[in-house]
Amino acid sequence: MYKNILVAFDGSESSKNALVQAANVAKESGCNIAAVTVVPRVEGSVGVPGADEASKFYMTSIDRAMSTLEEPASACPMIQAIELEGNTHKAIIEVAEERGADLIAVGRKGRSALGRLLLGSVAARVIGYSPVDVLVVPDDTVLSWSTLLLATDGSTYSKAAADRAIRIAGHYGAGLKVVSVVDVPYEAYGDAPDVVDQMVDMAQGIVESVKNKAQEFNVGVETFVKEGPAQDMILELANEQKANVIVMGSHGRTGLARLLMGSVTEKVIGHAPCPVLVVKTATQE
Numbered sequence: 001m002y003k004n005i006l007v008a009f010d011g012s013e014s015s016k017n018a019l020v021q022a023a024n025v026a027k028e029s030g031c032n033i034a035a036v037t038v039v040p041r042v043e044g045s046v047g048v049p050g051a052d053e054a055s056k057f058y059m060t061s062i063d064r065a066m067s068t069l070e071e072p073a074s075a076c077p078m079i080q081a082i083e084l085e086g087n088t089h090k091a092i093i094e095v096a097e098e099r100g101a102d103l104i105a106v107g108r109k110g111r112s113a114l115g116r117l118l119l120g121s122v123a124a125r126v127i128g129y130s131p132v133d134v135l136v137v138p139d140d141t142v143l144s145w146s147t148l149l150l151a152t153d154g155s156t157y158s159k160a161a162a163d164r165a166i167r168i169a170g171h172y173g174a175g176l177k178v179v180s181v182v183d184v185p186y187e188a189y190g191d192a193p194d195v196v197d198q199m200v201d202m203a204q205g206i207v208e209s210v211k212n213k214a215q216e217f218n219v220g221v222e223t224f225v226k227e228g229p230a231q232d233m234i235l236e237l238a239n240e241q242k243a244n245v246i247v248m249g250s251h252g253r254t255g256l257a258r259l260l261m262g263s264v265t266e267k268v269i270g271h272a273p274c275p276v277l278v279v280k281t282a283t284q285e
Contacts, residue, residue: 006101009035014107014139021143022105038088089125145172149243154206157249161279165247179224231267
């Protein structure tokens with residue numbers, strides 16, 4: 001399980017909720033947690049009133065967010081507030097690497113048709129460039145691990161996500177739902193029905209493989225194979241199954257942040273009714 005959580009905090013309601021939910025996880029598991037806030041660098045900002053006021057705003061916002069916890073903030077091991085100046089997403093990732101964080105938590109605004117705008121450019125870049133897992137927490141949700149939905153396509157990145165989901169489910173005694181989506185153009189059903197059938201069989205094999213592995217850890221799994229637009233099928237199933245967390249894989253890290261996240265992952269994050277865990281690393285336990 002996670003041992004060192006870093007929360008990206010900008011004073012918004014969504015980041016406040018991400019901090020509160022991450023702190024609750026820290027209390028339950030005894031892991032370390034820190035909140036990092038990045039004040040945009042302004043030339044000659046030393047001693048400039050505006051910079052000082054921004055700093056005070058962030059620190060006060062962190063204190064207020066922590067005051068909403070059911071238990072005092074002191075109940076969370078090593079809660080720290082880190083203040084930096086500079087490029088926001090790069091600074092967040094640098095701090096994560098320096099502290100040996102294995103999870104970065106970011107907030108997300110509510111849902112609308114503008115999923116990517118709601119995610120925010122900083123959060124999108126953190127997800128794209130982060131070398132460690134990222135938990136995206138919508139501002140109107142409470143984090144619970146009781147029902148997990150793993151979306152998988154059988155890729156290396158999805159296999160890492162499956163390993164993580166299985167271990168989390170085993171740790172919390174959670175229910176694990178696994179879905180693989182066959183996303184092909186409508187015309188394919190008429191032009192190449194045999195190919196579609198083969199893809200459905202492959203998807204069935206993917207979810208069964210996850211199920212078999214989960215059984216080694218005494219984790220019960222319910223599997224699903226859906227046909228249609230991948231993000232729509234995942235979101236629909238998340239609502240139907242009342243998933244508390246959606247778990248998805250993502251690519252490693254290069255300069256192409258949006259491509260690294262993947263369009264399906266990006267759309268699911270932007271519209272999900274619950275937190276989304278984007279797995280970036282292989283499980284080490």
